[in-house]
Amino acid sequence: MLPQSRFAPLPPFAKPVPGGLTAPKGFKVAGVASGVKRKGKLDLAMLLSERPAVSAATFTSNAVAAAPVRLTRESSDCAHLQAVVVNAGNANAVTGKQGLADAARMRLLTANHLRLPVEQVAVCSTGLIGVHLPMEKIERGIAAAAAALPAGGDVAAAEDFAAAIRTTDKHAKTGALDVALPEGTVRLGFAAKGCGMISPNMATMLCFVTCDAAVSGDEWTTLLHTAVDRSFNRITVDGQESTNDTVLGFCNGASSVRPGTEGLAMLGEALDAALLALAVSIVADGEGSTRTMRLTVTGAKDQEGAEAVARAVANSPLVKTAFYGRDPNWGRIMQAIGQALGREGHTHLPAGIAYEDVVIVEEGHPADLDEDHTARLHEIMHQPEIDLTVALNGPGEEATVYFSDLTHAYVTLNAEYST
Amino acid sequence: MLPQSRFAPLPPFAKPVPGGLTAPKGFKVAGVASGVKRKGKLDLAMLLSERPAVSAATFTSNAVAAAPVRLTRESSDCAHLQAVVVNAGNANAVTGKQGLADAARMRLLTANHLRLPVEQVAVCSTGLIGVHLPMEKIERGIAAAAAALPAGGDVAAAEDFAAAIRTTDKHAKTGALDVALPEGTVRLGFAAKGCGMISPNMATMLCFVTCDAAVSGDEWTTLLHTAVDRSFNRITVDGQESTNDTVLGFCNGASSVRPGTEGLAMLGEALDAALLALAVSIVADGEGSTRTMRLTVTGAKDQEGAEAVARAVANSPLVKTAFYGRDPNWGRIMQAIGQALGREGHTHLPAGIAYEDVVIVEEGHPADLDEDHTARLHEIMHQPEIDLTVALNGPGEEATVYFSDLTHAYVTLNAEYST
Numbered sequence: 047m048l049p050q051s052r053f054a055p056l057p058p059f060a061k062p063v064p065g066g067l068t069a070p071k072g073f074k075v076a077g078v079a080s081g082v083k084r085k086g087k088l089d090l091a092m093l094l095s096e097r098p099a100v101s102a103a104t105f106t107s108n109a110v111a112a113a114p115v116r117l118t119r120e121s122s123d124c125a126h127l128q129a130v131v132v133n134a135g136n137a138n139a140v141t142g143k144q145g146l147a148d149a150a151r152m153r154l155l156t157a158n159h160l161r162l163p164v165e166q167v168a169v170c171s172t173g174l175i176g177v178h179l180p181m182e183k184i185e186r187g188i189a190a191a192a193a194a195l196p197a198g199g200d201v202a203a204a205e206d207f208a209a210a211i212r213t214t215d216k217h218a219k220t221g222a223l224d225v226a227l228p229e230g231t232v233r234l235g236f237a238a239k240g241c242g243m244i245s246p247n248m249a250t251m252l253c254f255v256t257c258d259a260a261v262s263g264d265e266w267t268t269l270l271h272t273a274v275d276r277s278f279n280r281i282t283v284d285g286q287e288s289t290n291d292t293v294l295g296f297c298n299g300a301s302s303v304r305p306g307t308e309g310l311a312m313l314g315e316a317l318d319a320a321l322l323a324l325a326v327s328i329v330a331d332g333e334g335s336t337r338t339m340r341l342t343v344t345g346a347k348d349q350e351g352a353e354a355v356a357r358a359v360a361n362s363p364l365v366k367t368a369f370y371g372r373d374p375n376w377g378r379i380m381q382a383i384g385q386a387l388g389r390e391g392h393t394h395l396p397a398g399i400a401y402e403d404v405v406i407v408e409e410g411h412p413a414d415l416d417e418d419h420t421a422r423l424h425e426i427m428h429q430p431e432i433d434l435t436v437a438l439n440g441p442g443e444e445a446t447v448y449f450s451d452l453t454h455a456y457v458t459l460n461a462e463y464s465t
Numbered sequence: 466m467l468p469q470s471r472f473a474p475l476p477p478f479a480k481p482v483p484g485g486l487t488a489p490k491g492f493k494v495a496g497v498a499s500g501v502k503r504k505g506k507l508d509l510a511m512l513l514s515e516r517p518a519v520s521a522a523t524f525t526s527n528a529v530a531a532a533p534v535r536l537t538r539e540s541s542d543c544a545h546l547q548a549v550v551v552n553a554g555n556a557n558a559v560t561g562k563q564g565l566a567d568a569a570r571m572r573l574l575t576a577n578h579l580r581l582p583v584e585q586v587a588v589c590s591t592g593l594i595g596v597h598l599p600m601e602k603i604e605r606g607i608a609a610a611a612a613a614l615p616a617g618g619d620v621a622a623a624e625d626f627a628a629a630i631r632t633t634d635k636h637a638k639t640g641a642l643d644v645a646l647p648e649g650t651v652r653l654g655f656a657a658k659g660c661g662m663i664s665p666n667m668a669t670m671l672c673f674v675t676c677d678a679a680v681s682g683d684e685w686t687t688l689l690h691t692a693v694d695r696s697f698n699r700i701t702v703d704g705q706e707s708t709n710d711t712v713l714g715f716c717n718g719a720s721s722v723r724p725g726t727e728g729l730a731m732l733g734e735a736l737d738a739a740l741l742a743l744a745v746s747i748v749a750d751g752e753g754s755t756r757t758m759r760l761t762v763t764g765a766k767d768q769e770g771a772e773a774v775a776r777a778v779a780n781s782p783l784v785k786t787a788f789y790g791r792d793p794n795w796g797r798i799m800q801a802i803g804q805a806l807g808r809e810g811h812t813h814l815p816a817g818i819a820y821e822d823v824v825i826v827e828e829g830h831p832a833d834l835d836e837d838h839t840a841r842l843h844e845i846m847h848q849p850e851i852d853l854t855v856a857l858n859g860p861g862e863e864a865t866v867y868f869s870d871l872t873h874a875y876v877t878l879n880a881e882y883s884t
Contacts, residue, residue, distance in 0.1 A: 289800055381527065384527040384529025
């Protein structure tokens with residue numbers, strides 16, 4: 047089922063349903079074990095829209111983009127994709143010409159099996175950087191996935207797909223929604239992965255979206271890009287943006303429901319909520335993470351300034367370790383704000399800081415907390431999700447980010463996860 | 466004695482001598498226990514040049530500057546300081562008008578005790594943010610330090626000073642140099658503190674320099690600013706810039722040695738080496754740090770780009786945890802490079818990466834390492850100091866930063882160090 051978060055409430059007309067990526071009509075998926083991962087773990091996934099679809103894609107802005115990202119971005123038709131092949135365990139990044147050739151071969155084999163032109167197939171990889179793909183295993187995996195695909199229209203297949211794209215994720219991140227539009231009911235399906243190397247601008251993060259509404263390519267692109275901007279581009283685990291991030295959305299019209307202006311807005315609202323729920327679940331599942339913070343910065347001089355302050359706080363290891371220690375150490379928040387403002391040449395700028403409903407800094411000065419407020423603050427620091435507000439005294443631009451704490455487990459995972 | 470690092474070799478004409486800040490002629494120092502720290506620990510320090518001196522100062526660029534920084538920067542005569550008072554355990558930061566009044570009172574009391582105009586006294590604080598100074602203790606401490614000062618011209622007093630400015634530092638950071646110039650021998654003395662909230666641009670970091678050469682204010686300012694740019698502005702522990710950073714240098718001419726052009730260059734060289742040795746020791750003593758890396762980025766399109774890439778790598782928690790795990794995980798270095806280049810709108814840019822003499826990435830592709838190189842790499846990863854090179858394929862601008870690893874101990878220290 048779709049992950050839940052108080053930060054991402056579903057609109058009343060959207061209802062979780064089983065089936066993940068296969069809940070919308072006309073999609074088949076498969077997840078198989080190619081042998082790249084050990085112990086027969088699922089590690090290769092495939093998705094097919096049985097009919098032509100409109101599609102939209104967003105990719106990492108990391109200049110060292112992985113081979114599958116470069117191949118798909120530069121030589122697939124990202125507005126008319128009908129299938130994607132995904133492997134986990136090996137990122138096919140920093141692998142030079144051989145890596146590009148391997149990604150192209152993954153695409154060609156998938157296209158041949160599915161009888162599609164190569165331009166309608168996307169390729170994604172996630173896992174270790176700098177190691178060539180074991181192509182024999184990958185090729186056998188692609189054949190097995192293609193063979194499994196015709197039967198892949200049910201809940202079990204969707205779960206296999208979601209499992210096969212995982213790396214260090216503790217939980218599979220998948221779900222589906224019934225969306226009751228004025229024109230009729232359509233469905234959205236989701237599968238995502240990601241938990242480390244996560245930063246605003248989408249880090250080792252893959253997300254696949256299916257939809258059976260009948261919308262135009264432009265409409266679908268707007269819906270998906272808007273939802274990504276409001277979700278995956280607003281999360282950070284460790285400030286690191288990966289070489290492989292990709293969000294792909296397929297919309298095939300199989301429901302025959304054609305939303306009008308109001309219906310489109312409602313579909314967008316449901317998509318926003320679902321991607322935000324998935325994004326927050328990536329933060330909650332962030333490597334070693336024990337809690338998730340939503341930070342809203344208000345009163346900045348401009349959008350860029352609001353973003354800079356929000357990210358400085360969200361990526362500060364001092365702030366993140368304080369949340370791990372359940373310590374409302376607002377001094378570190380002030381320090382991070384000041385560092386971001388200092389870079390932009392601001393002088394001393396008073397700020398307000400609130401943890402949920404407890405105002406802890408007012409006009410740049412520590413507030414005097416009475417016993418009740420101190421007790422409430424203690425309670426807040428033990429919540430799994432904490433809402434933070436930073437008020438600058440500027441004109442009023444805002445930005446929101448979602449971030450995790452920094453823990454011993456993060457260090458353990460990343461000191462031991464080896465090349 | 467001055468900390469040692471292979472990254473900061475002393476020039477042959479500079480020789481370590483005992484005495485710290487009091488090695489140069491005409492300086493008196495004291496370190497006393499004011500009671501701000503528990504268990505009678507030294508926590509208040511004072512320095513006086515017995516004769517008028519030229520001075521130079523650099524401060525944090527954090528917009529939320531602490532009260533003592535704002536007071537000293539805005540209302541002391543930083544070119545003609547003759548004394549400084551420092552307290553540890555309380556940063557007097559984010560303390561509003563009361564904080565400014567407290568810092569001004571510290572300065573006034575010190576000036577009165579030392580019979581100096583207030584403009585010739587600087588104030589520094591380090592410690593917790595957001596708590597008002599316990600002024601009664603501070604005032605008693607100032608009186609005690611001023612009373613101890615006349616006897617404070619020896620090695621023991623210099624050690625007390627260095628101890629009194631520490632917070633979470635494991636080691637006192639102090640030392641002195643005999644510098645044999647063509648015109649005669651002069652001396653430099655040093656005391657520094659810092660180990661967390663350390664970033665390029667000087668973070669919770671204080672450094673005091675004494676010198677008995679006879680140089681002009683402009684000459685001394687140039688020497689000190691250049692040395693700070695090449696040392697404290699090139700280190701990062703956790704990317705966090707503090708509210709309180711200050712470097713103060715006093716030069717009183719008491720040696721009567723007036724260096725010419727060559728002598729000035731030599732004095733600058735000795736000062737550069739000493740401040741770099743202190744800066745590297747701050748990294749080595751970084752919270753939880755187990756090793757120190759020097760990273761040089763070459764071939765960038767401009768100075769800003771070189772800096773951005775160097776800092777992105779040095780501040781990446783993934784890179785830092787890999788070094789803690791003794792894992793030559795160059796994929797994470799590539800990822801951080803790509804993220805920095807992506808922000809500037811670069812496209813795929815091949816890069817070379819070397820760990821000491823082992824080239825591990827060439828023209829953007831992993832190098833094939835033979836058994837000898839693999840063994841050598843393993844050896845390198847266990848060194849206390851590791852030299853890294855990142856070669857971009859641009860015109861040739863360079864930048865160097867020094868950074869520490871990210872360890873369980875960092876998380877422990879910062880999750881438990883409480884407000």
